[in-house]
Amino acid sequence: MSALAGTGALVRLALRRERAVAPWWILLNVGMTLALISYIERQMPTDAVKATYTAVIAKNTFFQALGGGFVEPRLDVLATWRSGGFLYVAAAFAAVMCVVRHTRAEEDAGRAELLRAAGTGRRASLTAALLVAAGISVAGGLSATLTLVASGLGATGAAAYGAAIAVAGWVFAGVAAVAVQLSRSARTATMIGLSVLGVAYVMRYTGDATRQYWLKALSPIGWSHLVRPYQDERWWLLGLPAAVAAGLCVLAYALLDRRDLGAGLVPERLGPASAPGERGPVSVAWRLHRGLLVRWAAGVAVLAAAVAGAGTIAGQLAAAPAASQDLLRSMGWSTGDILDVLLRYMTLIFAHVIALYPVLMVQRLRSEETSGRAEIVLATPTTRLRWAGGHLVLAGLGSAALLAVAGVVHGVLHGLLVGDLATDPPRVLAGVLGHVPAVWCVGAVCVLAYGLLPRASVALSWTVWIMTAALGQVMGPLYGMWAGTPLEPFHYIPNTFAGGPVDARPYLVLFALTAALVTGGLLALRRRDLG
Numbered sequence: 030m031s032a033l034a035g036t037g038a039l040v041r042l043a044l045r046r047e048r049a050v051a052p053w054w055i056l057l058n059v060g061m062t063l064a065l066i067s068y069i070e071r072q073m074p075t076d077a078v079k080a081t082y083t084a085v086i087a088k089n090t091f092f093q094a095l096g097g098g099f100v101e102p103r104l105d106v107l108a109t110w111r112s113g114g115f116l117y118v119a120a121a122f123a124a125v126m127c128v129v130r131h132t133r134a135e136e137d138a139g140r141a142e143l144l145r146a147a148g149t150g151r152r153a154s155l156t157a158a159l160l161v162a163a164g165i166s167v168a169g170g171l172s173a174t175l176t177l178v179a180s181g182l183g184a185t186g187a188a189a190y191g192a193a194i195a196v197a198g199w200v201f202a203g204v205a206a207v208a209v210q211l212s213r214s215a216r217t218a219t220m221i222g223l224s225v226l227g228v229a230y231v232m233r234y235t236g237d238a239t240r241q242y243w244l245k246a247l248s249p250i251g252w253s254h255l256v257r258p259y260q261d262e263r264w265w266l267l268g269l270p271a272a273v274a275a276g277l278c279v280l281a282y283a284l285l286d287r288r289d290l291g292a293g294l295v296p297e298r299l300g301p302a303s304a305p306g307e308r309g310p311v312s313v314a315w316r317l318h319r320g321l322l323v324r325w326a327a328g329v330a331v332l333a334a335a336v337a338g339a340g341t342i343a344g345q346l347a348a349a350p351a352a353s354q355d356l357l358r359s360m361g362w363s364t365g366d367i368l369d370v371l372l373r374y375m376t377l378i379f380a381h382v383i384a385l386y387p388v389l390m391v392q393r394l395r396s397e398e399t400s401g402r403a404e405i406v407l408a409t410p411t412t413r414l415r416w417a418g419g420h421l422v423l424a425g426l427g428s429a430a431l432l433a434v435a436g437v438v439h440g441v442l443h444g445l446l447v448g449d450l451a452t453d454p455p456r457v458l459a460g461v462l463g464h465v466p467a468v469w470c471v472g473a474v475c476v477l478a479y480g481l482l483p484r485a486s487v488a489l490s491w492t493v494w495i496m497t498a499a500l501g502q503v504m505g506p507l508y509g510m511w512a513g514t515p516l517e518p519f520h521y522i523p524n525t526f527a528g529g530p531v532d533a534r535p536y537l538v539l540f541a542l543t544a545a546l547v548t549g550g551l552l553a554l555r556r557r558d559l560g
Contacts (some may be wrong), residue, residue: 035149043131049488051165054123057461058116058194065112066180069104076102083107092337094237097245097254105182109190112173117253118230119167120194121201124162125222128205131158134215136291145290155209155285159202159278166198185260193253196270200249201226202327210284220324224328226250231331233372238338249273310411310419318393318420322427324388325386326434330548332382332433336375337442369526372443372457375500379435380464380519381498384427387472388494390424391479399557413555421476421547428468436461460525466539467518471497473546482552 073079076224079102086093086100095101096110132154135141141154176189178184201222206219229250236245237254245251252270256263288294394417397403404418440457444450471493478489498504501511501520521535 032150032152032345033156035144035147035159035521036156037147037154039131039144039153040160041505043223045163046131047127047161049164049169049407050127051123051129054119054313055168055172057119058556061089061112061116062108062173062176063180066104066108066177066182066531067110069107075105075258079103079107083447091238091335094234094335097233097237097251098257098481099260101260103259105177105186105355106205108177108240110181111185113190113193113258115138115256116173116194117170117197117250118226120166120198121226122223124166124198125205125219127162127165127207128158128202129215129218129222130208131161132206132219133209134391142290152285153283153365155206155281159206160201162205166195166202169198170195182257185262189256189262189264190258192264192267193258196267197253198248199251199274200252200270200277202546203274203281203424204249204329206281207277210281210288211293213291213296215294222358224324227328234335238335248296253328264362281405310421312417312419313406314419314423318390318427322390322430324429325383325431327377327434329383329436331432333379333438333521334442336378337439337446368430372460373524373526375439376436376457376461377459377501377503377519378462379432379439380468381501383435384468384471384497385494386431387424387428387468388490390420391472391475394479394492395486398483404559414551415558416528417551417554421472424472425469428472429465432461432465433458440452463525464519464522465545466536467522470518470539470544470546473543473550476550476554477546478550480550481559483547528537 067077073082083102085101086096098110099104132141135144135154144154145151170191170193173194174184174187177187177190204225205218205222208218208225212218212221213461229248230560232244232248233251234256236242236251238250245254249270252266253267290370343430394403396487397406397420403416407413436458437454440454440463441450443457459532475490475494477485479486482489497517497519500514500517515521518539520541522533523531525531
């Protein structure tokens, strides 16, 4: 039997499963591209305003690095510069998740063994996953290209931009294919793929921020930025990520032929024979998830440090000439206290990012349930409420700890770079920790969804977090809503950087709402069938 036998059938199966996932990635490309074009046209209507904006960016390498590379005062360059820094990473993330979902996750669930028994070849599953991931990457790039052309921008630059998005997905589809062969579980393979993505992004950002461009040239994400759509369109650079992706696929096939189905080439370390320290649900949850929390803490610290570096632009803007002050006013900034305005905005970014942590922790509850591990735990005297409560306690305390990490790192670096080291760290820490009730409220909605609608809980959890970000003050400026909307919990958190007394009522209401939602979710979990 051919090693590729059944590939076509597996491709159709994967596409059928992706119909609930892939359209969202394509919609993200279209939505982000349209939103940034609209934002630039609305906030920078004239060439003079665009020129002022790009001049301000050019003076701060940390802020410039957020978009990646140099920017010119033109709508097409500004739009792709602003969205590219996000969409290249999004394409890579989608490719990693797609390949792992249709390969290692299938082996973990036992479905791959059934398919092999039905006459599919040894390489069919991996080939189907790579074809589907590559196709989704191309579809995402093509959707961005068509959106730019439909908005009246040049077709050549739009094609280069779409190709840069697609090749970012191809490279990390190859990374995921290799990770799948090395690891013995979907979770480990995902961790490897996303860790490589994180390192690639940090290298690209550091290269732009420090002007050590050799770091950017070594980063797979940096290759997409170096294509420079709407500037000089370096088409030849697309060959590098394509070649690397092909090489990674060849390596993945070679490794696949050397391992058994369900096994990984890198053996997993055996755990201890006993766990004397595991005396309850909280300690068990801590042992299961401490690695994830440590990785999150490291990522949050890097993000806080990068944002603090970008914050040096605030000091320059505070003393900017009249044209820059007019630009800031047109974009909704209060120029009299720009440092405090920026601190408020950055703490909201931290809070929205960290709000994803309790969402993922609640999804872990569903994963424990569907994998059968929860049933084993519940066969002991541990009740459902104690089991779930252990995970939720860790989710709540972990969220608060991550906010504290962001507050400490950002506060200290902000004080060193542009503020006052004596006063800034404590007030930044207090401002960041003030978002704990809103972060917990987002997680509480996910708990209710898990208790009432377990099969739809993962999709609902993602929807809750995405809508919270889309309707809030972080994404709101993209469509002219600088104050966000009252439909998300962060809208009600007082701005402690504005000075004056702080109203405690919003905090109390959010805590009460969180308690009610969690209680409802746990009661629903207690009454429904497990699984």
